[in-house]
Amino acid sequence: MFGILLLCEGGILFGALRAMEMQSEASTDLAHVAAVQRSLDRALTLHTGIAGEVINAAGQRNNQAEQQRAIWTDVGMAIAGRDDWGHIAILDHPDNTGFPIAWRVDSELGVGPSRQILQNWRLTEGESEVTRYRLIVYTGQLDPTVLHREWTAYAGESR
16 A cells, blocks of 8 residues: 555655565454455556556566466556656565465556465464565666565565
């Protein structure tokens, strides 16, 4: 959700948002079903009529990246008033359950890590789990070599 707000308000943030951790704790048994949870994808949805593209670490693009496992996924889009695109790359951490995560990529280029898209999973009452992702927000051309180097450094960080 952070990335789209930064881009839409015209105040583009450059660099990495260091530690994005999400903690889930079940107050009752929870079954995460593929059709229910949308993760971050609605936050990073492309607006109609704006050029954009999703590319993952395996080089799969747009709908080819849907439900595919990858260590990172990048969504880029045109920004009014700029000659280059804005990008948000989401890096998965190897300590996350289900690593590398499968990604939700919808027809409007909404993007998000989606552990439950390939299979249901459950948190039982009182159980908690922390998942980590790094967001890198930048403008210009996607350089997969640079993102892989950033992912390698991030992957080496322990909790």
